Amino acid sequence: MKTVLQIWIFLLLSTINLSSYGEQALPIIDSQLTTLIKSHNLTGIPTSNKNIPNINSPKAQLGMKLFYSKTLSGDNTTACASCHHPMLGGGDNLSLSVGVDSKNPDIMGIHRELKGSDQARVPRNAPTTFNVAFWKRVLFHDMRIEKVSELGITTPDVPYPTIDPLAGDTLVQAQARFPITSSDEMRGKYMNASFNQTMRRALAKRLEKNWLEEFRKGFDYADGSAEDLITEQNFSEAIAEYERSQVFINTPWKNYIEGNKDALSTSAKKGALLFYTSQKKGGAGCAQCHSGDFFTDEMAYNTAMPQIGAGKDNGVTGSNDYGCNLVTKKEDDKFRFRTPSLINVEVTGPWGHAGAYTSLEAVTRHMLSPIKSAKAYDPSQLQQKNIALKDLKQNTQEAIDTGIHITPKPVINESDVTHLVNFMKALTDPCVKDRACLSKWIPNENDNDPDGRTLHALNGKTGERL
Ligand code: HEC
Ligand code: HEC
Incomplete structure (x- = not known):
């Protein structure tokens, strides 16, 4: 009898242990993610109403x-x-x-x-x-x-x-x-x-x-x-x-949704939790715009991406880019750009509508706190030569002054950035890295x-x- 009780207590303690520490906490992350995947109606497969052609046709x-x-x-x-x-x-x-x-x-x-x-x-x-x-x-x-x-x-x-x-x-x-x-x-x-x-x-x-x-x-x-x-x-x-x-679209994330719980690293899973949890509930709220299986709501927002390059003849400098405003002429559309999909985002850099960021970490920090990041933007990260930068500060400031559509996260941990980046790297189909x-x-x-x-x-x- 005593041994049965001891075994029982041992089991009980080890479950508690499982749910609260490090690597062993995995099942909890997985069940939280499963809930989020359900509530966001994710299948891993973006839908399309048109037939997809075969490359051999x-x-x-x-x-x-x-x-x-x-x-x-x-x-x-x-x-x-x-x-x-x-x-x-x-x-x-x-x-x-x-x-x-x-x-x-x-x-x-x-x-x-x-x-x-x-x-x-x-x-x-x-x-x-x-x-x-x-x-x-x-x-x-x-x-x-x-x-x-x-x-x-x-x-x-x-x-x-x-x-x-x-x-x-x-x-x-x-x-x-x-x-x-x-x-x-x-x-x-x-x-x-x-x-x-x-x-x-x-x-x-x-x-x-x-x-x-x-x-x-x-x-x-x-x-x-x-x-x-x-x-x-x-x-x-x-x-x-x-x-x-x-x-x-055959990404580790899709495999994960389809049931392979080993398809993602623990860090990528933590990133997914941040990505899909709203800011109100302590997450990063990325899925508010990068929503659904294609990671976009196909809407446009002002995120104050640093404005490098020749621009589109806009603003006092003549080198700013007013984005959707150029199409609709609506004042409210100034500096809005479309929410990009994030599938294969690891291989599609540089990032942002003018390619201002040359690392996923940097663009992720920007999405977590746009104004702070835009003001601290360092153009020395650009590897491409001959990009116009003389109006960079003024142009970007105009976007900030127009009013951005992202609530900055008050505190940014570098580990959050790492987890989010690892999650986004789990959105890469291995085919796109294979000649x-x-x-x-x-x-x-x-x-x-x-x-x-x-x-x-x-x-x-x-x-x-x-
Ligand atoms: C309010 C909507 C919104 C939210 C919330 C949001 N994004 Fe974005 N995201 C955008 C838009 C719009 C762009 C494009 C901006 C541009 O190019 O001017 C973008 C661009 C990006 C890019 C660059 C992609 C590329 O191909 O250039 C990445 C990466 C990204 N977002 C990740 C995130 C992450 C991670 C979060 C959460 C921390 C997040 N976003 C939250 C709307 C949003
Ligand atoms: C000089 C480089 C260049 C060439 C050549 C070029 N593109 Fe592009 N393409 C771009 C740029 C830059 C954009 C974004 C322009 C914008 O949004 O204002 C773009 C946008 C696109 C998009 C939109 C993708 C999206 O997600 O919205 C598609 C599709 C595309 N190009 C296909 C083509 C096709 C097809 C051709 C040949 C007929 C072509 N491109 C030639 C640079 C180029």
Whole structure:
């Protein structure tokens, strides 16, 4: 009898022990997280109302060739992939993108520079094309591509918020029609046209020379004519098909939600608790905006991200960026930028709409306490040369004065930052760090190259192919 009681007391003590200390407290964290996962209705899989294309489909294959084709830029130097390469997280690893007029068009990464010592002209950071199929409502930092109703999509070609009849069927197709019309990204000063549509038609004409067979295959129309097949609507549709096939969501966090409690480290679990617990209840409240399985509410907020670079001709300095205000013209939209998704965020840096932060820790500290962090911002973290910084303080101050939408956390522990960062690193699909896994989305050197202008990007440091 005595021994049974002793065993019982021993068991009781060890349970208490389990629930209150270090590594052994895991089951409690897991049950708290399970509750949060339920209350946030998470499944680990972002939903989309459109079918996701397969990268091996003929249309996505044509789209890949076009996405990597320098023929789509005014001076034949710049492809979509010049700023959105799978090996660079679907972006370019630059704070601010470099398009036409680059020193060496094939070089990507921080060694990609403009000719001479020109300062970066593209005013914003290139978001990832990974998982772009999951956006339901808006694209771009300032949401200028927006699905305004079931009837259609608004774009910069029409007054906001009317529907653009040429936008195409998906947000991604609507977007793909614009980089080619931007003089800093792809158009350059080499193509003159006062209407975007004239530009697009001129590019379609340019493709007629060598691309007919590719379009016939892509659109499964063996004896289609160039006139029927090589249209701006078709090339943007094919590009979108390729981009929408870039689905990388097999993350440790998804595994965890699906039941593998070992998929996350203890620190990442603590980070998840902070992320999903509101500030009122002692958490960091990140899921208020980075909500759902895609980690975004597709809304826009002023978070006073440091304003580096050329900006968008706004403010007294002429180098500020008013974000959504540029689209809607509403005073209240000044400095609002779209909540980014955080899936694969580990590989999509630098972070923020102008790429001001070059570490996940730094951007996390900013999200915990925006004003403090913006005021203490240190531009020496930038690895990219030739970024305009002269109005940085004044521009950022204007965003602060306009009023931010985040309640700063009064006390920030460095361990909270570490846990949050470890949680966000658990949002990385291993495929995005694996050249072999990504190879389906990168053309081979011996693939048929219709006009010899496929981008085979190089790492500027090592000279090796990406
Ligand atoms: C010079 C670099 C550059 C080139 C070339 C370029 N992009 Fe981008 N891309 C950007 C930047 C910068 C943004 C963000 C612009 C903004 O939000 O104002 C962007 C935004 C996007 C987005 C929106 C993603 C999101 O989450 O909202 C998509 C999709 C995209 N680009 C696809 C393309 C396609 C397709 C092409 C080729 C037709 C292309 N890009 C060419 C730099 C580039
Ligand atoms: C009020 C809404 C809101 C809250 C709360 C919020 N964020 Fe954000 N987050 C944003 C917006 C908006 C941006 C983009 C701002 C910009 O680029 O100007 C952003 C950007 C980020 C980025 C950069 C992503 C990229 O691709 O550049 C990270 C990382 C991030 N947030 C993490 C967090 C974390 C961690 C928390 C909690 C501590 C948090 N956020 C809380 C709205 C929010």
